[in-house]
Amino acid sequence: xxxxAMILCISLSAMSKICIAQFQLPRIxxxxxxxxxxxxxxxxxxxxxxxLETTSVLLAAHWQISQHLALGWLYSNSFRGSxxxxxxxxxxxxxxxxxxLTLLTGPDLRISTGRxxxxxxxxxxNYCKVEVVEDKGSFRYSQKTNAFGASVGVARRLGNRLYWxxxxxxxxxxxxxxxxxxxxxxxxxxxxxxxxxxxxx
Amino acid sequence: MRFRNHALIGILLLAFxxxxxxxxxxxxxxxxxxxxxxxxxxxxxxxQVGNSSSLxxxxxxxxxxxxxxxxxxxxxxxxxFSLPALGNQKIWLxxxxxxxxxxxxxxxxxxxxxxxxxxxxxxxxxxxxFFYNTSNQLIKFVTFIDSVDNKPPLLRIRDSIIYKGETxxxxxxxxxxxxxxxxxxxxxxCTGCSGASSSVSxxxxxxxxxxxxxxxxxxxxxxxxxxxxxxxxxxxxxxSVNNTSSINGGGGPNGSQPNVTFQNNFTFNKTLExxxxxxxxxxxxxxxxxxxxxxxVPQGSFYFWFYSIDWFKxxxxxNNNSDMVKIxxxxxQ
Numbered sequence: 001x002x003x004x005a006m007i008l009c010i011s012l013s014a015m016s017k018i019c020i021a022q023f024q025l026p027r028i029x030x031x032x033x034x035x036x037x038x039x040x041x042x043x044x045x046x047x048x049x050x051x052l053e054t055t056s057v058l059l060a061a062h063w064q065i066s067q068h069l070a071l072g073w074l075y076s077n078s079f080r081g082s083x084x085x086x087x088x089x090x091x092x093x094x095x096x097x098x099x100x101l102t103l104l105t106g107p108d109l110r111i112s113t114g115r116x117x118x119x120x121x122x123x124x125x126n127y128c129k130v131e132v133v134e135d136k137g138s139f140r141y142s143q144k145t146n147a148f149g150a151s152v153g154v155a156r157r158l159g160n161r162l163y164w165x166x167x168x169x170x171x172x173x174x175x176x177x178x179x180x181x182x183x184x185x186x187x188x189x190x191x192x193x194x195x196x197x198x199x200x201x
Numbered sequence: 202m203r204f205r206n207h208a209l210i211g212i213l214l215l216a217f218x219x220x221x222x223x224x225x226x227x228x229x230x231x232x233x234x235x236x237x238x239x240x241x242x243x244x245x246x247x248x249q250v251g252n253s254s255s256l257x258x259x260x261x262x263x264x265x266x267x268x269x270x271x272x273x274x275x276x277x278x279x280x281x282f283s284l285p286a287l288g289n290q291k292i293w294l295x296x297x298x299x300x301x302x303x304x305x306x307x308x309x310x311x312x313x314x315x316x317x318x319x320x321x322x323x324x325x326x327x328x329x330x331f332f333y334n335t336s337n338q339l340i341k342f343v344t345f346i347d348s349v350d351n352k353p354p355l356l357r358i359r360d361s362i363i364y365k366g367e368t369x370x371x372x373x374x375x376x377x378x379x380x381x382x383x384x385x386x387x388x389x390x391c392t393g394c395s396g397a398s399s400s401v402s403x404x405x406x407x408x409x410x411x412x413x414x415x416x417x418x419x420x421x422x423x424x425x426x427x428x429x430x431x432x433x434x435x436x437x438x439x440x441s442v443n444n445t446s447s448i449n450g451g452g453g454p455n456g457s458q459p460n461v462t463f464q465n466n467f468t469f470n471k472t473l474e475x476x477x478x479x480x481x482x483x484x485x486x487x488x489x490x491x492x493x494x495x496x497x498v499p500q501g502s503f504y505f506w507f508y509s510i511d512w513f514k515x516x517x518x519x520n521n522n523s524d525m526v527k528i529x530x531x532x533x534q
Contacts, residue, residue, distance in 0.1 A: 077220065085466075097466060103222045131222050138473055138531045139237065142227035179230055180469065 027064035032057065033165055033192025035076055037102060039132070041084075042182035049181035052134060054081030054102045058190060062110055070110040074126060078102045083134045099135040102186075104128040104147070104172075120163065124151045124170070130186075132178060141180045147172040149186075155194060163194040226534075234469055237532035238262070242282070242493055246290045248524040249482045257284040257304065269307060271330045271343075274315050278308040284319075291479070292486045292526045294319065295512075296326040296346040296355050306494070313337065314497060317490035324349045329490050337499050338364055358382065369503055386507075438502060439464035461513050465495075465502065472496055475528040477509065482522045487512040492528060 035056040041049040055078060062072030082096030106128030113121045126149050133142040151170025155163040168190040177184035228234045244255045260281040269276050282304040287294055294302065300321060307315040319327035325347055332341035344358040356378055363372040373386040439462070461479045465472050472495065477486055489508045495501030 075220070077222070101222050103220065105220070133222055133227065136468055136473055137529070139234075139533075140224065140227045141234075142223045142229055144221075144223060144229075180234075 028061060028197045029064060029194050030061045030197060031165065031192060031194040032059055033190040035188050035190045037186055037188040039183045039186050049183065050084045052081065052083045052100045054078035054100050056102060058192065060108060067114050068112055072108050072110065074106065074108045076104040101133040103131040118157055120155045120157065122153055122155065128172065130174060143178050145174045145176040147174045147186065153190065161196040165190065165192045165194055167191060231469065237534060239493065239530060240533040241531045243529040244287060244292060245527040245529065246288065246292060248290045250290055253288045253290060255285040255287055257282045260303065269315050272315055272332055274309050276307040276315050277310045280306045287488065291524055292488055295487045296348045297321045302326065311337065312497060314494050317494065321349055339498060339504065369500055438467060463509055470496055471532065472530050474530065477526040479524050480522050482524055484524065485514045486526055
């Protein structure tokens with residue numbers, strides 16, 4: 001369902017761009033961020049996944065509808081991660097008893113303050129397809145679900161086209177909890193860069 | 202140029218949408234997890250005298266229909282593993298030479314083990330029989346250790362298990378062909394253990410006597426629930442034996458050091474790994490069926506706890522060694 005919505009959204013976006021390409025200059029930005037995500041688990045549950053954390057690369061592109069509003073798509077895939085049980089979760093970062101992977105992709109609406117000399121704040125609201133995998137060695141748990149999320153951040157202007165996303169913090173609520181852990185919530189912090197491909201807006 | 206940018210972004214987005222990190226072999230529900238069965242187990246030994254790895258692979262998993270001559274129970278499934286030679290390091294196989302063996306496990310209709318037999322060639326070198334009461338509690342466990350080449354049987358043990366209405370046993374009464382091994386293991390609630398679950402009656406126990414395998418020294422078998430990596434869900438997932446004897450390196454009743462420790466890592470009643478460490482480089486474990494069957498024997502973690510220590514042989518010359526045996530469990534559909 002989410003995939004269909006995504007395809008429809010992209011198709012409409014692409015068609016509208018092609019149709020109005022003769023009349024309007026494109027206003028697109030792309031961004032690349034590093035994301036650190038944490039799924040807090042269960043303290044006292046029987047099978048007690050205490051926490052799962054991953055580090056991801058997030059790529060996104062937005063069509064800037066106006067100076068304050070941009071609609072786009074994000075994609076985030078982890079390149080490292082760990083699951084921690086009660087015993088391991090002692091801030092031994094990266095030394096969990098299992099490996100973890102996350103993938104998120106979905107439409108993203110960005111609401112931002114207007115152009116400024118230095119700082120620009122923004123709110124990002126998204127709906128993502130989420131995949132979470134915990135590799136226990138002998139086998140892997142995995143779950144596919146959806147999530148509503150939001151994040152707030154601040155970007156510093158580095159040039160006419162380049163912004164540094166200094167800090168962004170967000171949260172996502174899954175529509176289903178992981179079947180092997182009492183968790184359906186994700187926190188993340190991001191840092192990266194945004195580059196305007198088109199005309200400033 | 203701009204149109205090319207759009208096209209590039211569109212292609213990338215479509216590629217992203219189709220990406221997934223989930224594999225067909227992944228477990229996506231508890232039902233799928235419960236359907237997994239043990240396909241192999243690997244015994245890894247890291248010791249001062251050398252390292253080794255022995256991978257026992259599933260040889261067959263057959264549906265049968267027969268009555269067990271040993272227990273009288275109906276057996277509906279037989280599973281066989283080929284077990285390579287374990288070497289002469291930390292974990293040994295009693296009665297067998299250091300050579301490859303075949304492990305055969307018969308299961309009752311309800312999925313609980315009925316017998317565990319180790320063959321060396323065409324000779325039975327070990328046989329174990331499991332007896333249960335109507336509540337599916339293990340009430341008798343019979344051990345038969347033989348050796349090849351027409352030598353007399355090495356050892357017979359019959360453990361009768363007394364529950365007194367509780368989930369975990371209060372006594373294990375041992376009869377043996379070796380009279381020095383006969384006796385009664387009494388279990389008491391551990392008053393000094395931290396974090397013991399109140400939901401399990403007598404969550405911590407210790408034994409007030411031990412068998413010949415421990416040279417009749419005085420040992421305490423301690424249960425530390427706070428070394429349990431799953432809260433109190435698996436109350437016997439880990440523990441240790443303290444050498445409380447002043448003989449052979451122990452520190453006495455008030456100053457003892459762990460002489461052997463063990464820990465299991467579980468997920469949803471499936472053991473992923475078992476780790477045994479010992480304090481002395483001359484310590485030796487003996488492979489016991491409960492090491493790979495604790496997930497399918499009711500209160501199996503408790504019996505693993507009991508028999509791992511029961512089958513642990515130590516000279517206790519040092520207590521600062523880190524020799525380790527790790528058993529990794531691999532599951533599949």
